[in-house]
Amino acid sequence: MTREELVQNLGTIASSGTLRFLQEAKDRNQSAENLIGQFGVGFYSVFMVAQKVEVTTRSWRPDAQGWQWISEGSGSYTLAPQEVRSRGTRILLHLKEEAKEFCKEYQIESIVKKYSNYVPFPVKLKDRTLNQVKALWTQPKSEVEDKEYEEFYKQITHDHQTPLHRLHFSIDAPIQFHALLYVPEQVTNEVRYAKEGLGLALYAQKVMIESGNTKLLPPFLRFVRGVVDSEDLPLNVSRESVRQNALLERIKKTLTSRLLKDLGSVAENNADLYEKFWKQFGIFLKEGAATDVSNREKLADLLRFNSTLLEDAEPKTTLKDYVSRMREEQQEIFYAVGSTRESLQLHPNLEYFRKQGYEVLFLFDQFDDYLMSELKEYSGKPFKSISQAEVAGLDATETEGEKLSKEEAQDVLGLFETRLKDRVEKVVESKRLVDSPCSLVDGRDGTSVQMERMMRMMDQEFQASKRTLEINLRHPLIKNLSALVQKSKSDPFLEDAVEQLYANALLVEGLLENPVEMLPRVNRFLADAAAHRIGAGAA
Template identity: 30%
Template sequence: MRKFKTESKKLLDLMINSIYTNREIFLRELISNASDAIDKLYLKSLTDASANVDQANLAITLTADKDARTITVSDNGIGMTAEELEKNLGTIAHSGSEEFKAENAEAQGDAVDIIGRFGVGFYSAFMVAKEVTVVTRAFGSDECNRWTSDGVEGYTISAVPTDDPAYRATCGTDVIMALKDNTDDASYDEYTSEYTLKDLVKRYSNYVRYPVQMMVTKSRQKEKPADAGDDYKPEWESYEELETLNSMTPIWKKRAADVEQSEYDEFYKSTFHDWEVPARTFSLHAEGSLEYDALLFIPGKAPFDLYSRDYEKGLELYSSNVLIMEKCADLVPDYYNFVRGVVDSSDITLNISRETLQQNRQLQVMARRIEKKITSELEAMRDNDREAYEKFFDNFGRGIKYGIYSSYGMKKDELAGLLFFWSAKNEKFVTLQEYAEGMVEGQSQIYYAAGDDRDRLAKMPVVKAALAKGYDVLLCTADVDEFCFQAMRDFTATGLAKVYEDDAAREAAEKAQADGAEAETEDRALMLKNVSSGDLDLATDEEKTAAEKTAKANEGLFGAMKDTLDGAVAKVTVSAHLTGEGDAPSCVTAEGPVSLEMEQVLAAGPDGGENAPKATRVLEVNAAHPVFAKLQAAQEAGDAEKLALYTSLLYDQALLTEGLPVADPVAFAQNVCKLM
């Protein structure tokens, strides 16, 4: 027996047991080696007329023998001489494929696309085999040689006589694996199953450029005998047929003009196990220092576990048509975690196991390009197919909003244009840009209300007050909306009518337009404002002055009301935007960074409870409402009990209107009964 060169026992043990994390990839590695061997023969035929290669006959064959417990991977590639067996298999980590590529790169240029790089893939066979035999015959040689090893100490190389059944009549290689004995933890017999082998080929080697073939057992109905009676029952028989297991040509390598959408749909459904067709299909091809192809899909509906902790994002990553990673998470940002697809590049630098990448920079380059492509496709859907985009946003908009929040607003410039919100004024979904374009003259903020129900939000006093003044209000019902807006702070609208600093500048512009000049536009940063915030600035100067006077004149009343509420509010004051008899008698607003909606969301979270952040509440009273006169009368009469009753009812009523729970429902019910 010949010893492996290098520190064989330690290094071989490392190759077999430490490099790969999943033993089923042994088949991927051996098929890749077989593909390389066929490539070498084909490339040699380009310069050697004696090769006489018929491309139609080039193939890789799998054979499983359940009784003998063996698996054989055969190819009709270039084969190896005894010396090459010694060099390629006897020297661990020597890559014949890499050497061949280096020797032929200058002559063949881009035509050399060899999968193997490290010379260790072959040894993955020992993860499932207790003995591996390689029978090979080199192109142009009459000799056939056998290499045998148990993967422990060394190997033997011997000539195969011509009368030996294992002798190859043509060039090529057979890799025969005698499977390990089954254990309580692992059943190696599964690798002799037709179903398992077909599944592994489909999953890892579906797009190897040569057919991977195997004899499979099928059934068919026997022909009905001519003398069969009316009571004849159909009979079935089993037969074997050579079947090609892989697709060979990746759909993402084909020109888009040559592929029907139905083909993309079928590929998507079969690859990603979805019943529905994708909402959007798009591809990109990058050239330069890093070349790659990508085929991407936006699903028609959200997966049931999209927002669970168990959901794994990522695109399938291929290298030279061989699957490297089923879900490469680094290729898509979290807010595009719903995107599915494949990326294929022969330029990426893999680690020795070919299961992960060696250089993050390459991933980053691809990820940036892919992200831009996804964004542009979503923008096109938003602008050209509104109905489809609304459905998309209903499925995946929450993640995009969360992307702005989780990036602390740093991604708002890229993602804000994709956001959709319900317009209370127009009663339809609008973008922030569309909201800005519909603002009334003099409006400098985007107003929104956050809660769990659109109809209830539309009936809130502060929303109705804003609408009455001509301002639109975005009704936000997702739990992440408030956090998203807090992170954004503002939105830069583009192409808005220019606001002039003074009358002279405006008149000059109007004169220029009258003479044929185009109207001037500008980009403007608009603050995002919750209508339930205490510093909402909707009132006119006159309304503000009147509210201040009323508040000052009723300091004693408001102080008594605050004391009655016993710390539930920071203050009680006159509302500057509830100014009519028909408006609500009161409303609750919040001061500071924590809004009323944020308080509710945080309280419902895993860290909720007594320690959750609280909003600083303010009770605003409508001084024009008849209820206010009742409050004043109770205060002037010194009827503290009645004032306390009115105050409690007014506050609880305002909470219910905001969709907030009252602190003591029993006390609220009792107070209503007292009033009755």
């Protein structure tokens, strides 16, 4: 540097201090937003560890004079001619006593690798080059080999596994940046239970600004790792201000859009790879579909579900596929939430849909009920749980078996209402049951069993809402109970039968709090049944 450049680059900041320099630059209508990376401001930070700094320099200009700049960072400096044989700059730091650790080679190497590993010139310690110089994300994809991608992933993540998928692209307009993003082979608990994840490494002109920026992607994509490098990103001396930068929001929007588009392409062209991805990270896309309104439509197409038409419990059905298979008169997308496919297939509330040939989506995650409540509809078709009290199109149901008379129906329904009046919202005739005597259903606007189960996990004092008990008046057991009511309303068997049927309905929903309580009642039933068979045999 020349004397004038030393004064301009170092003297102004040294004499005024960084904050004052920024304010003066602003007052002069100069941009104070692009100072990190410039020699002056970055250089001035050395006084955090150095008690004195000597800069010896000579400009490239012909016949240039060498100069030495010395400062202790107290607001003043000295500048004097110096004999320097060749062009260049030498910086000598006199470290503070408490900062002597920065003399250690491993510290120097660690700092260089963390912040300047990809600057486009070699950084050497003695005769050893510390940085890589080549920034992989700025290279054309055609020039980067798979092995290089894999090694870089392992380097930045410390994950020994090969990544499941990668996305490498560059954007030139309206903003310029490079991105190299990875989907890991497996989800980790560190990511699964974190609100923001580990973030992406943020670079500006190949200089790392932040090792884990969690604002570059929405929370539901927190499992993605990688780097983003932008030459357009304006940075000031406070790296915290990067997080409030409006340009960062535009980068985030582009990254999210490209990632979702890429996942859609994988789903369409590589079903096996997407199946592996879904098993590990599907829950994150569900989270996004439930919480990110701006990307909900794109995410809905990426969701996968199990259904009654599949032969196993694997989630392979898309909402688009389901809608394409809907019956002509069907207006809603039916779904059921449960712990396993086996338990859902045996659920009483599925009987009508199976008999009528309606496809039902099976959902197994506790989060799924909340997901459906937020999605609300797909392609103009509202989602409807099969456990909701009113389901369109069921009023005209024709089921097998003769139904009880109106008077008999009132008597047997009254039997259940009297016994269970404090435990159920109401008792009604079922239009959905085929093979089961009764079931519990949610109210039209009521909270589902699965949602209440989640609430109970968070609040032990949570009070569950009452549910509607539906009775199948064509079922042989209900008909026999009706006959007993007509014969003797005081028969103790009636109370036992009502209690057991209600317990059965609770058990199916996973709401039976103390199953042991029903054992004496079951034993009485078995004793009566055994005695009846003995009597019938003797006769």
